[in-house]
Amino acid sequence: MDEMMHELARLRRSAHGRRCPDGARLARLAQGRVWPWQRRELIDHIAECADCAEDYRAVRMARDGLVQALGLPDPELGREGAFPPLAWLTGAAAAPVLAVLLHASLDPSSTPSAFDPATDRLFASDFDGARGKAADVPADVLFASDFDESGHG
Amino acid sequence: MPAPRPSFEALWQKLAPHVRAAVLRCRPADSALDADDLLQEVRIRVWQVWQGDRKSQLRASYYYKVVNSAMVDALRRHRGTLAGAQREHDDGLEERLDRIDSPEPGPDHRLADDHRRRRLAAALGALPAERRRAVGLFLQGFTVPEIAELMACDHDRAHNLTYRGIRALKRTMSDDDG
Numbered sequence: 001m002d003e004m005m006h007e008l009a010r011l012r013r014s015a016h017g018r019r020c021p022d023g024a025r026l027a028r029l030a031q032g033r034v035w036p037w038q039r040r041e042l043i044d045h046i047a048e049c050a051d052c053a054e055d056y057r058a059v060r061m062a063r064d065g066l067v068q069a070l071g072l073p074d075p076e077l078g079r080e081g082a083f084p085p086l087a088w089l090t091g092a093a094a095a096p097v098l099a100v101l102l103h104a105s106l107d108p109s110s111t112p113s114a115f116d117p118a119t120d121r122l123f124a125s126d127f128d129g130a131r132g133k134a135a136d137v138p139a140d141v142l143f144a145s146d147f148d149e150s151g152h153g
Numbered sequence: 154m155p156a157p158r159p160s161f162e163a164l165w166q167k168l169a170p171h172v173r174a175a176v177l178r179c180r181p182a183d184s185a186l187d188a189d190d191l192l193q194e195v196r197i198r199v200w201q202v203w204q205g206d207r208k209s210q211l212r213a214s215y216y217y218k219v220v221n222s223a224m225v226d227a228l229r230r231h232r233g234t235l236a237g238a239q240r241e242h243d244d245g246l247e248e249r250l251d252r253i254d255s256p257e258p259g260p261d262h263r264l265a266d267d268h269r270r271r272r273l274a275a276a277l278g279a280l281p282a283e284r285r286r287a288v289g290l291f292l293q294g295f296t297v298p299e300i301a302e303l304m305a306c307d308h309d310r311a312h313n314l315t316y317r318g319i320r321a322l323k324r325t326m327s328d329d330d331g
Binding site: 020022023024026027029032036039040043044046047048050051053054055056057058059060061062065066067069070071072 | 167168170171172174175176178179213214216217218220221222223224225226228229232282285286288289290292293294295299303304305
């Protein structure tokens with residue numbers, strides 16, 4: 001019965017050919033952890049979809065409290081860090097940044113990481129052994145950026 | 154040596170007030186379910202993840218994602234389904250007869266509304282992209298500061314985009330009327 005209700009709700013949302021973003025994407029938008037083109041896509045959708053506008057409000061409302069409760073870095077600061085102004089870019093400094101942006105643009109699943117990996121752990125003060133480990137978690141529920149093995153494996 | 158992971162209750166006690174506040178505020182008005190039921194659904198999803206994370210390998214940001222996914226899924230699952238089914242069930246002959254004398258708008262009014270809505274959508278679609286986004290968000294009930302945050306721009310720019318977009322919409326609509 002529950003499955004049927006879920007399916008009905010999904011069909012209702014997609015009745016006009018819309019593909020609603022899931023809660024995780026809305027949460028990333030609320031945190032400023034989306035690339036500018038992803039932000040534009042999401043905003044275009046939210047501006048037309050009343051259901052997703054409501055969902056975004058819920059996510060946005062819970063954001064600050066959850067971030068504080070989980071000891072995550074401040075999303076406002078994260079956003080600044082995620083998209084630094086380009087004015088400082090000069091000559092050689094621009095090349096690697098542009099290469100990273102090009103790589104990101106070719107990989108639609110990528111997200112800018114606004115978090116400091118050193119503090120992005122569950123209750124980091126409680127234990128030091130926390131490590132992202134993608135292998136133990138179903139692939140469909142992961143952010144690539146959440147489990148960046150290369151940076152802090 | 155790593156400290157033992159926090160108990161589920163300790164984790165949930167930290168998360169629950171924020172989930173509850175969001176669910177209470179944003180729960181669909183006609184939802185047949187209580188906020189506690191929605192909260193319980195989120196709790197179960199977090200518990201399932203916590204239960205599978207015996208070695209404390211998941212990061213806080215992963216729990217953040219799980220909570221948000223579960224919250225949105227719970228809100229969506231019950232939006233317009235249970236409550237809608239209930240309304241359909243209650244919508245018997247008596248209610249339909251009552252509606253004949255009700256002051257509700259008739260088919261002609263609905264047609265005119267539909268026509269106006271289509272014109273509005275066309276006018277909105279003709280706006281430049283940034284203005285269209287700002288006005289679209291405004292029509293969804295977002296305030297200018299919220300629009301500024303969503304569009305990652307400052308307050309003045311969000312205000313200008315919204316104000317000019319709405320002014321253009323009004324002009325288009327009044328031109329069509331004239």
